[in-house]
Amino acid sequence: MNEGVTVAAEPPRFDFRQAEPRWQRAWAERRCFRVADVPTGNKPKYYVLEMFPYPSGNIHIGHMRNYVMGDVVARYKRARGYTVMHPMGWDAFGLPAENAARERGIHPAKWTWDNIAAMRAELQRIGLSLEWEREFATCDPAYYGHQQKLFLDFWRAGLAERKESWVNWDPVDGTVLANEQVIDGRGWRSGAVVEKKQLSQWFLKITDYAQELLDALATLDRWPERVRVMQANWIGRSEGARLNFSLAQPEGAIDQVEVYTTRPDTLFGMSFLALAPEHPLSAALAARDPKAAEFIAECRRMGTSEATIETAEKRGYDTGLRVRHPFMDAAFPVWIANFVLMEYGTGAIFGCPAHDQRDLDFARKYGLSVLPVVLPPGAEAVSFTIGDDAYVGPGTIINSDFLNNADVETGKRLVIRELEQRHIGRGEVNWRLRDWGVSRQRGWGCPIPMIHCGACGVVPVPDDQLPVKLPDDARFDRPGNPLDHHPTWKHVACPQCGGPASRETDTFDTFVDSSWYFARFCSPHADVPVERKAVDHWLPVDQYIGGIEHAILHLLYSRFFVRAMKRTGHLNVEEPFAGLFTQGMVTHESYRSAPGPNGIWLYPDEVVKQPDGGAVHRSTGDQVVVGRVEAMSKSKRNTVAPEPIIARYGADTARWFIMSDNPPDRDMEWTEAGVAGASRFVQRVFRLLENLPDGPDDGTSDAARALRRISHRTVAAVTEALEGFAFNVAVARLYELANAIGDAERAGQASGLTAARREAVELLARLMAPMTPHLAEEMYSRMHPGATALVADLPWPDADPDLLAAETVTIAVQVMGKLRGTIAVPPDTSRDETLAAAKVEANVARALRGKRIVKEIYVPNRIVNFVIAG
């Protein structure tokens, strides 16, 4: 850099280093983005929200892409006359804070608040139109106290309950692990073999709303289809039957086994009954049969990890018990099987190997009978047999007594009717969705506001004693739950009897924190969880933007919370997020010092690209291996931080590149060349302003009208693109306008373009404003010296309809569907005139010569097509 040496020769530059902070201050001082909790006036509201970040310490490019998209929408909608709420906060509870505490002895609160301060400053340098007055962090008692109140209201409404459930237990860390924290049957951090353990946990009864959550997906017409499909799959509705089998010999007090099936029509093809290892009958057997106990213990050691279950071979243990068939004079063996899930249905199944692949695999392994009872269309009953594949398609029922000759669907109905008449079963809808276990044995989370009293049982913390605050002096330097082993925190008097009692030491799953924050934003300082008038006005969120990774859990839990809050009178909307947009990831090339495992990963900063496409190390000059473009990750060191980019190029350049590269729902590749290109463009736009001529308005020439036409078409095109989230298309149209202004600039003063150029440059700046807000303010203020208006407060430009209409249209002329030429005609030229003009176009005429026209297609202002013969 030779700054200072060649200053005089430097072209005028947009000095973002001083301009960007200046305009950020101007927006803040003018409180441009401030809105009331309950606005007056008749402007329509628009609530833009990006998924709030976990305060890990730094804003990364993925965050930035998320927030810039939201900011473009927010700024655009503001200009379109909406009162826009655009808040920001922090999803501030979570494990990394505890890990930092454990590893470095910093209290999670300090670690978290320090990170928030740093990240807030980073966000502010991006120039987002955020309303910081609404900011909060979920780790603040002023937030989580209200969450405790919500939970207690849910509990009183019967939406929360305590029940036993099987969990992944890490015996070393002394905590419950989520399924994704179990890797190859071991705890992700301790490496200890994970056990299945039954614990008493708090649950929110999301299953009460399973049907509604499923049905209402149809109303979410501004959600991506795939998210709705993923949620529908997750909810997993199935129709079937529940029925009882009598044991031939009672086992202790148990004389029946209840089974759930979606294929009651295959009941006559039964060959065995299988129990989950955790089934009560399995447990009863284990008490007297050591081999059964051993088998169950083996299954338990495999953990509940889904991946483990998937890859595990089907295995079973023949208990020697037998059950009687409800409709046949026959008995079938009872097995304990590792593939039967206690959590789904009744924890027991009847096996019909001919028509279920899992049952078939199991039957073949243990030599159990396989009797087909559904005959595929066109097959012969005498010759039809089952090979390695179960038959699961439609067909005619055979070998099934009163069901014979019915089709599958009729058969299901007939069996259910029969079961109900005999009082041994009934039709039932079942769900894959389970109740939401919210208890976590963590010290850095929202305390569950319950008290356990030896005399009174579970007692809620009275509302006037909320919030239940975390202790300031919790210790994180040993395993287990810090709240549990805190010397005093949990010991309280029972609110009911006054006797000694202890607090619930579990804290909420952090998904609880993020399930209602969007509602809290509407009245962030209220002394109730949400102010009714505020949420009635602002909810639902009009545009929610975030990563696809939250397609199921966060969004489904939030949808549940809104329903639960509605039932408990906190709000009155059907859905939290009317519009959802899922943005793609940011990716980058990865670099290694050498091919294969010997190479160590290098940061992009350490690598210099060569003109030949290769790359070398910045300091050593050694060859660098350029690897795949992939999601940024710390382990591959292919991360890029926004801060240095903003310092070097400015926030507007980074914002412009982020929006220009590709459609926002796809992954974008971050490249140095791309940022540099965006920077050149930002500077070029600024120069268009610097080069504007002075002088009287003279916008009457043809050239001036042509430029004005382009300007106004750009207004229309950019508007349409932004409405449709096609930010990259908006950017392309703005490049075209800038190119057109550049052409006009070269055409010079002689063409009488002064006014048209001024108009074009101003429109360019204002249309770019959602993407490059600082540049827009800087240019606008220079074009209007002394004006006090900010672009942030200006309405969106309107396109002049007269200028949108084309003066001439270019019509493509095809012969037999192949382009043979184009003609220019005035808009709406008649069919006859257009066809006549088309026929005399030289190249078209040549193609038509000697041929007979059998058909003439004429689409006004678009195309002509001659169909010929001979």
Place this chain on the structure above:
RNA sequence: GCGCGAGUGGCGAAAUGGUAACCGCAGGGGUCUCAAAAACCCCCGGAGGAAACUCCUUGCCGGUUCGAGUCCGGCCUCGCGCACCA
């Protein structure tokens, strides 16, 4: 296995059933400069041709249509999600 989405120049991509490849990135050539950077101009899907222009080209095969990247059917590949849910 089931479900969803996507396949278009060297790359990111654009295209209400109507001129495929706008715009950008990279690359090449040029102007300016002692030189470079910056800036600006030109070229840039493939083949043929001096040119005019012609032919081919949106993963593959068919279909509908005057006309298909776009609609329909069947396949292939990649990505994502779910998955022993009875």
